[in-house]
Amino acid sequence: MQILDGQALDSSPAMNRDPFLVIDNVSKVYPTPNGPYTVLDGIDLTVYEGEFICVIGHSGCGKSTLLNMVAGFNKPTTGEVRLQTKRITQPGPDRMMVFQNYALLPWMSAFENVYLGVDEVYPDKPRAEKVKIVREHLAMVGLTEAADKKPGQLSGGMKQRVAIARALAIRPEVLILDEPFGALDAITKEELQEELLQIWRDHRCTVMMITHDIDEALFLADRLVMMTNGPSAQIGEVLEIPFPRPRDRAQLLESPEYYSLRNYALDFLYSRFALAH
Numbered sequence: 613m614q615i616l617d618g619q620a621l622d623s624s625p626a627m628n629r630d631p632f633l634v635i636d637n638v639s640k641v642y643p644t645p646n647g648p649y650t651v652l653d654g655i656d657l658t659v660y661e662g663e664f665i666c667v668i669g670h671s672g673c674g675k676s677t678l679l680n681m682v683a684g685f686n687k688p689t690t691g692e693v694r695l696q697t698k699r700i701t702q703p704g705p706d707r708m709m710v711f712q713n714y715a716l717l718p719w720m721s722a723f724e725n726v727y728l729g730v731d732e733v734y735p736d737k738p739r740a741e742k743v744k745i746v747r748e749h750l751a752m753v754g755l756t757e758a759a760d761k762k763p764g765q766l767s768g769g770m771k772q773r774v775a776i777a778r779a780l781a782i783r784p785e786v787l788i789l790d791e792p793f794g795a796l797d798a799i800t801k802e803e804l805q806e807e808l809l810q811i812w813r814d815h816r817c818t819v820m821m822i823t824h825d826i827d828e829a830l831f832l833a834d835r836l837v838m839m840t841n842g843p844s845a846q847i848g849e850v851l852e853i854p855f856p857r858p859r860d861r862a863q864l865l866e867s868p869e870y871y872s873l874r875n876y877a878l879d880f881l882y883s884r885f886a887l888a889h
């Protein structure tokens with residue numbers, strides 16, 4: 613097991629060693645009626661191209677705030693986030709976000725929800741090409757048959773598949789996932805985790821994903837970023853997940869190293885940074 617702190621990230625498993633996504637000394641202070649509230653304080657993280665990063669930490673520590681700054685929906689109070697040396701100041705098609713609550717337009721079919729994003733980013737492509745992109749991505753998440761259904765006619769897992777297809781159809785460099793499987797039952801969640809890994813391998817994108825589920829993080833991530841509690845949350849530790857890919861869930865569960873990493877992460881969350889009650 614290799615434990616790294618938030619600064620020393622020299623042993624990342626990613627192949628390309630050039631910094632790709634850099635969170636550089638980022639702090640975030642929200643104004644509140646009771647005065648300034650420092651959510652994040654001095655976050656440093658270097659992500660390499662093609663890495664799969666999971667972020668874990670107690671509720672309210674600032675995980676969504678951090679990922680929203682990567683997405684460009686929110687701005688750091690101090691410090692900056694850079695993608696390939698370019699400072700992120702607003703949302704862009706190079707970074708797509710998937711939320712826990714799917715965020716689909718309820719009056720549009722699955723096809724139309726995905727088409728909308730493709731059309732917005734590639735307005736000049738011929739319609740036939742855009743339709744092809746949408747169909748390919750719906751097929752990739754196993755939704756060809758459900759293309760004409762509206763979100764209200766889809767299960768939670770299917771809705772999240774549409775949201776993932778919508779994000780990936782515009783070929784982002786970074787896929788940002790804010791607890792995407794948190795509302796799904798255990799079996800659907802495992803299916804979607806497998807699909808996500810397959811898609812990540814095929815698309816070769818970089819992933820940052822918030823989860824509350826340590827087993828999910830150990831199955832998916834190259835590195836697990838563990839945040840301390842807020843206010844003024846920081847990156848407490850970055851845990852490298854050394855299991856070879858493709859990962860087999862049953863095999864992982866037989867590995868003693870799996871349990872030592874799991875216990876380490878649990879200890880971080882529930883002993884060292886337990887929430888006061």
Ligand SMILES: Nc1ncnc2c1ncn2[C@@H]1O[C@H](COP(=O)(O)OP(=O)(O)OP(=O)(O)O)[C@@H](O)[C@H]1O
Binds near residue numbers: 649651670678
């Ligand atoms: N616009 C805002 N103004 C003031 N405070 C905010 C604002 N947005 C978030 N906060 C506060 O910042 C803290 C961090 O919120 P954030 O949603 O980033 O945490 P989180 O770790 O993602 O939580 P959860 O796991 O529950 O989703 C919380 O205390 C929240 O109330």
